[in-house]
Amino acid sequence: MTDDVFVGGGGEGYGEKQYLGLKYGNxxxxxxxxxxxxxxxxxxxxAEGxxxxGVPVFLSDVKxxxxxxxxxxxxxxxxxxxxMERNGKIGFDDFTYAGFPAVFWDLFGTKGHPVRTTVxxxxxxxxxxxLELTEAQEGILNIAFRLSDEQGLPLLDLKDLQALLVWVxxxxxxxxLRYGNISSASVGAIQRRLLVLENQGGARFFGEPALELSDLMRCAPDGRGHVNILAADALMGAPRLYxxxxxxxxxxxxxxxxEVGDPxxxxxxxxxxxxxxxxxxxxxxxxxxxxxxxRLIRSKGVGVYFVTQNPDDIPEDILGQLGNRVQHALRAFTARDRKALKQAAETYRENPAFDTETAIREVGTGEAVTSFLQKKGVPGIVQRTLVRPPSSQLGPITDAERTEVMDASPLKGKxxxxxxxxxxxxxLQARAxxxxxxAEEAEKAEDVQAALDEEIRQYNKARRYDPTPRAQPRKSSTSKSRSTRYSAPDSIGEALGQAVLKELSGTTGKRLVRGILGSLFKAR
Structure with a gap:
C-alpha cells in the first residue's frame, strides 16, 4: 500500500517527482x-496507483x-x-510488472457483467x-412518472414506460384537466424515441437486477481496490446513452x-x-x-476525473473545480486552438523556470505538464513531467483472457x-x-336480457288476441253436459288459431261462410 499516487518525475530539463496526494484525490x-x-x-x-x-476505480474503456x-x-x-530507460531517468527504482484486480462491465452484457438500472x-x-425530448414532451414524461408513483405502477424497464404512455x-x-394538455402527437413522439433507443440496444440497460453501487466499491482480498472497467467501444455508437x-x-x-468530509x-x-x-x-x-x-460529491469521498482532448470541452464552472491536472500536448493549428492553448496555460500556477504555454505545445508523447494539489489544497507549481510507464499490460487482452477474468469475478452470476x-x-395489462x-360479461348479460325481453314481448303480443277468454254457452240438461272455456294460449300458433275461430264465430265470419257456401251451391 502506498501513501500517494506516483505520476512521474524529472530528469534533465524536468522538475522533481510528481505525486497525486491521496488526501486530495477527491x-x-x-x-x-x-x-x-x-x-x-x-x-x-x-488507475493503478x-x-x-486500496481505492476502487471506475473507468470506461472507449478504445x-x-x-x-x-x-x-x-x-x-x-x-x-x-x-527501463525512462524509469532510470525519473528514479522509479521499485518498478515491477503487475496486473490489477479488474471487474469487467458492459451495458450490452457481452464483454462484462450487464449493467442495468430501472427507468x-x-x-x-x-x-x-x-431521448432528446422537447419541453412539451418532457412535460408528458414527468406526468407519466407522477402517475407511476400515485397509482403504484413501478417503472422498471422500457416496456413499462411504453405501456404507461399508452394508458396516458x-x-x-x-x-x-389535472396536469395540463396531453397531446397524442407528443405521446407518439416519445414512443418513437423509445423505439429508437430499444433498437440501439438500450432496452437491455433498463431492468433488473439493477446495479448495486456497493459492488463498484469493493476491494480484493489483498487490499487493492477493484478496477471496474466499462466496455465502451460499442457504446460509443450511442453517445447519448453513454x-x-x-x-x-x-x-x-x-x-x-x-457524507464523509475530507477522508x-x-x-x-x-x-x-x-x-x-x-x-x-x-x-x-x-x-x-x-x-x-x-461540486458536492467530493464530500462523499468520490473523486471525478475528466479525460478529454481539450480543456475547453469542459464548462468553465466545472473546470474551476478540477484541482489535479495532467496536461498533455495541445496542437495549435487554428486560431481556436491557439486560444484554447492560451486559456489552458492560464489555469496553471506559473513556474519561473519555463513558459507554460510553450511547454504545453512542445511536450512529447508520454510527457505532460502537471499540477497537483499540495498542503491545504493549494495548487502546486506547474511542472514538466515524464509520465511513468504502467505496470500492467499496454493494450487490450485477448477474448480468452477476458473470459478467464470474468469467470473468476466475485460478481459472477449476480x-x-x-x-x-x-x-x-x-x-396495466391485467387491468385491461x-x-x-x-365488458364481455356485461355484453352477455345484455344479450340474455334482450332475449328475455323478446320472449315477454311475444307473450304479451299473443295475449292481446284474447285478453279475456269467454265461456261457451251451456247445452240443455237432457244432453250430455259439458262446459268449455277458452284458455290462455300456450303458443303463438295456438293463439292465432283461437283468434281465427273467434273471428269466424262473429257476424262478419258468418257472412263470409254463407257467401262461400252459396257460391259452392250455385256452382252445382
Whole structure:
C-alpha cells in the first residue's frame, strides 16, 4: 500500500517527482491532450496507483485498450527497454510488472457483467436528455412518472414506460384537466424515441437486477481496490446513452453515499473518458446538474476525473473545480486552438523556470505538464513531467483472457440473468384484461336480457288476441253436459288459431261462410 499516487518525475530539463496526494484525490482532476499524446497511459497509471492504495476505480474503456489493466506487463514486450530507460531517468527504482484486480462491465452484457438500472432510478430529467425530448414532451414524461408513483405502477424497464404512455394517451382527456394538455402527437413522439433507443440496444440497460453501487466499491482480498472497467467501444455508437449512463451513475453515487468530509483517501475514483460527449449540445439544466454533482460529491469521498482532448470541452464552472491536472500536448493549428492553448496555460500556477504555454505545445508523447494539489489544497507549481510507464499490460487482452477474468469475478452470476417481475406493464395489462372480461360479461348479460325481453314481448303480443277468454254457452240438461272455456294460449300458433275461430264465430265470419257456401251451391 502506498501513501500517494506516483505520476512521474524529472530528469534533465524536468522538475522533481510528481505525486497525486491521496488526501486530495477527491478534489477531482483533468487529463487532457490531443489524440496520440498519451492520455490513455496516464489514465492507466492513475488507475493503478489508486488501486494499489486500496481505492476502487471506475473507468470506461472507449478504445478497448484499458482491459490490459487485468494482466501484468511483460519484460519481453517491445516497450520494455524504453520503460527501463525512462524509469532510470525519473528514479522509479521499485518498478515491477503487475496486473490489477479488474471487474469487467458492459451495458450490452457481452464483454462484462450487464449493467442495468430501472427507468424509475434514471428519472425523467436524464431520460428526457437521453431521448432528446422537447419541453412539451418532457412535460408528458414527468406526468407519466407522477402517475407511476400515485397509482403504484413501478417503472422498471422500457416496456413499462411504453405501456404507461399508452394508458396516458388513452386517458388524455381526463388527465389534461389535472396536469395540463396531453397531446397524442407528443405521446407518439416519445414512443418513437423509445423505439429508437430499444433498437440501439438500450432496452437491455433498463431492468433488473439493477446495479448495486456497493459492488463498484469493493476491494480484493489483498487490499487493492477493484478496477471496474466499462466496455465502451460499442457504446460509443450511442453517445447519448453513454453520456447519460455516466451522469446517472455519478448522480446515484451522490444521492446514496453518506457524507464523509475530507477522508484520508477517496472511497471511489471515477474517470469520465471522452468527457466532451457529456456536454455536447447539452441543455443548461443538465450542465447545471453536472456542476452541482461535481461540486458536492467530493464530500462523499468520490473523486471525478475528466479525460478529454481539450480543456475547453469542459464548462468553465466545472473546470474551476478540477484541482489535479495532467496536461498533455495541445496542437495549435487554428486560431481556436491557439486560444484554447492560451486559456489552458492560464489555469496553471506559473513556474519561473519555463513558459507554460510553450511547454504545453512542445511536450512529447508520454510527457505532460502537471499540477497537483499540495498542503491545504493549494495548487502546486506547474511542472514538466515524464509520465511513468504502467505496470500492467499496454493494450487490450485477448477474448480468452477476458473470459478467464470474468469467470473468476466475485460478481459472477449476480447480474448475468435478467429478472422480469410484475411492474407497470403487467399491471396495466391485467387491468385491461379485467376490463375486457367485465365488458364481455356485461355484453352477455345484455344479450340474455334482450332475449328475455323478446320472449315477454311475444307473450304479451299473443295475449292481446284474447285478453279475456269467454265461456261457451251451456247445452240443455237432457244432453250430455259439458262446459268449455277458452284458455290462455300456450303458443303463438295456438293463439292465432283461437283468434281465427273467434273471428269466424262473429257476424262478419258468418257472412263470409254463407257467401262461400252459396257460391259452392250455385256452382252445382
Amino acid at each position: 478534489r477531482h482532476g483533468l487529463v487532457a491532450g490531443a489524440t496520440g499524446t498519451g492520455k490513455t497511459v496516464t489514465l492507466q497509471i492513475l 489508486f488501486s494499489a492504495a 478497448g485498450d484499458l482491459s490490459g489493466l487485468a494482466r501484468a506487463g511483460s519484460e519481453s514486450a517491445e516497450l520494455h527497454a524504453p520503460f 424509475a432510478e434514471m428519472g425523467p430529467l436524464l431520460l428526457a436528455r437521453l 394517451g388513452q386517458n388524455a382527456k381526463d388527465l389534461s 453520456a447519460t449512463f455516466l451522469l446517472w451513475l455519478l448522480s446515484e453515487l451522490f444521492e446514496e453515499l453518506p 484520508d483517501k477517496p472511497k471511489l475514483v471515477f474517470f469520465f473518458d471522452e468527457a466532451h460527449l457529456l456536454f455536447d449540445d447539452a441543455p443548461k439544466a443538465l450542465v447545471d446538474k453536472v456542476e452541482q454533482v461535481a 447480474y448475468d440473468t435478467p429478472v422480469d417481475r410484475e411492474s407497470a406493464h403487467e399491471m 384484461e379485467a376490463a375486457a372480461t367485465a
